[in-house]
Amino acid sequence: MKGYGHTPVLLEETLFFLQASRPGVYLDGTFGLGGHSLEILKRNPSARIIGFDRDEASLRAAADRIKGYADRLSLYQADFRQLLELEDLIPWDEVRGALFDLGLSSFQLADPARGFSFNQEGPLDMRMDTRQKITAEKILMTYPEDRLAELFKKYGELHQAKLLARKIVSLRKLGLLKTTTDLKKLVEGTYHWVPQKNRLHPAAKVFQALRIEVNQELDGLDDFLERLARKCLPETRLVVISFHSLEDRLVKRTWQQLAFSEKGQPVVKILTKKPVRPTPEETEANTRSHSAKLRAVERI
Ligand SMILES: C[S@@+](CC[C@H](N)C(=O)[O-])C[C@H]1O[C@@H](n2cnc3c(N)ncnc32)[C@H](O)[C@@H]1O
Structure with a gap:
């Protein structure tokens, strides 16, 4: 699948904010061709990934690339917004991070x-x-x-x-x-x-x-992120990359509500006061990244 999914957006920034070198389970809600996840698995032998994508063709196209990681990677065709209903698939006490690289992949766009x-x-x-x-x-x-x-x-x-x-x-x-x-x-x-x-x-x-x-890309996204944050153990990192302002606003508001407007304890700590943007070098090398914004939080 040369040409598709080989350049995950904001890769180093994502791994940094996920603290993906810790042992444990990472959830990838938008697996695509596995650009981010495979890099986590490559760099961290103690990491396991549970990945989801709505798109069956993407998961099939990723099959070749994920060979060699079968023992540390489980993939499911599902909408990540149903992730909390898939209780039995996820060992919540081992989850250290979750990534949502929203929108469309270049693989989907190219067909x-x-x-x-x-x-x-x-x-x-x-x-x-x-x-x-x-x-x-x-x-x-x-x-x-x-x-x-x-x-x-x-x-x-x-x-x-x-x-x-x-x-x-x-x-x-x-x-x-x-x-x-x-x-x-x-x-x-x-x-x-x-x-x-x-x-x-x-x-x-x-x-x-x-x-x-x-x-229905925006439907229930805020509610899902909130429920996910509450479900996770302290120190779990949640990272969302969005590609348009509507999505980004929703993510920003959700993280702010969880961090500041709770009557009792805040649920998360915001790690990115401002959204993290790609460098000019990344934008030049990968035009798809130009509108990307990353926002990360840590469960308290
Ligand atoms: C930007 S791509 C992800 C690319 C991936 N991080 C990589 O580096 O290969 C977004 C992927 O998320 C999937 N997707 C978008 N919304 C989804 C949802 N609500 N549930 C599951 N998958 C979703 C799309 O089908 C697409 O494959």
Whole structure:
């Protein structure tokens, strides 16, 4: 799988904040191709990983890379937000850290058949877990105009979201909205797109908004992080890497609430007053990292 997942984002920073050289179990809620986890296993012979990913194709693609670690690595196809319900899988008294490297992997983005990329023609799918029924196409075909506008505004932070939603509804009535390219062209027309250096393509925001809605990416994330923090033993480190401001805000607020606004004891200590960002060298070597923000806490 050369080319995919070989450059985990904020790797050294993640290992530092996890204190991943301690013996014990580390949970990886977003295993992907195992970029972070495999590095933990390589560097720390006393570490075990329990990994989760919603995406079966990712887990299959990781199979080759994880050979040789089978005795210290267990992998499950699951949404990490269900992790606390998977009681029997996790030896909580041995857990030293948990990592959530949110969003999409370059492996997922690179496959046109998944429909995540506006740069490649594919179906309007965007499901991380392909067992799920709702796809981007279903949303585009069935949501009322005002609900579409709302999701583009909320999850894409797009201006003219109402106009975009109106155009989508007109095009879908004509049966002309079938592929990622159809949607990209519609977006380019709506926003009078002219390519310019350092300007984000508006389709990036539209695709982001749809992807968040399809996978319900923000739903229950704060509640999950809070329950996880409470469940963990003192000194357990929790690290979240997010890639857009909505996610980052949610993580920031959750950590702050657990650290400061408890009536009784604070639950966690915040280890990153400001989010940790990639260095210019990392951003240059791996463009995917440019919007990454890492926030870490330690269970008190
Ligand atoms: C940014 S990638 C992780 C990359 C990984 N850290 C690496 O270095 O190879 C995010 C992964 O998390 C998965 N994912 C996103 N949200 C998830 C969730 N709620 N539960 C489980 N997996 C999720 C995606 O399918 C994707 O494979």
